[in-house]
Amino acid sequence: MSSPTRPSPPPQPADGPTGADRAWDGRETWWPAVTTWLSWLPAVVGGALVALPIWGGRGALVGAVLGALLAVGVLLSLSWTTRLDDREFRVGRATLPLSVVSGVDVVTRQERRDALGPGLDARAHLAIRSWVGPAVRIHLDDPGDPTPYWVVSTRRPQRLASEIRRRSRCR
Structure with a gap:
């Protein structure tokens, strides 16, 4: 019978900090909601129904596949990724140079309604997901x-x- 051994801790890389000490790149990927994906199911069915009377069963399959490809293409175009580096903050294709940042504050779940409703400046740039x-x-x-x-x-x-405060050197 062998005695249980303790796993050794993972080796620490010599090239820099790890874990909580490492700077976060602000990367988050946002996909459309599940309900949005489900709302595109009629494109698959519609593609099949359009092709069925013209080309039969195989045509219906091709129509369904084309409808699915259309749906996936549109839905992927609705996703975005946020990314932060030492010079800029990117949200999808929009780029914000950190040199123009004068302050950052957190909008909590409770403050969100006011921040996006009566308290919203119409000139603001919004990159929000409702859920x-x-x-x-x-x-x-x-x-x-x-x-x-x-x-x-x-x-x-x-x-x-x-991270934005630290990298932009704002308050």
């Missing part, structure tokens, strides 16, 4: 841009806000 409660509001100081701030949905608002 995600928290967000960050990134205030801008750019005389060449009328956008006063960005509101971005995030699963980790405190962490994203602190």
Whole structure:
């Protein structure tokens, strides 16, 4: 009978910090909601029904596949990724240079309704997902841009806000 052994801790890389000490890149990928995916099922059925009377069973299969490809293409175009580096914050194709950030605050789930309703400036840039409660509001100081701030949905608002503050050197 062999004695149980304790697993050894994973080796620490020599090239830098690990775990909580490592800077977070703010990367989050946002996909459309499940209900949005389900709402595109008629494209699959419709493709099959359009092709069925013309080409029969095989045509219906091809029509269903084409409908599914159309649905997946549209739905993938609705997804975005956030990413933070030392110079900019990217949300999908939108880019925010960190040099124009003047402040960052967290919008909690409870504050969200006011932040996106009566308290919203119509010139603000919004990158939100309705099913995600928290967000960050990134205030801008750019005389060449009328956008006063960005509101971005995030699963980790405190962490994203602190990383943006640290990298932009704002308050």
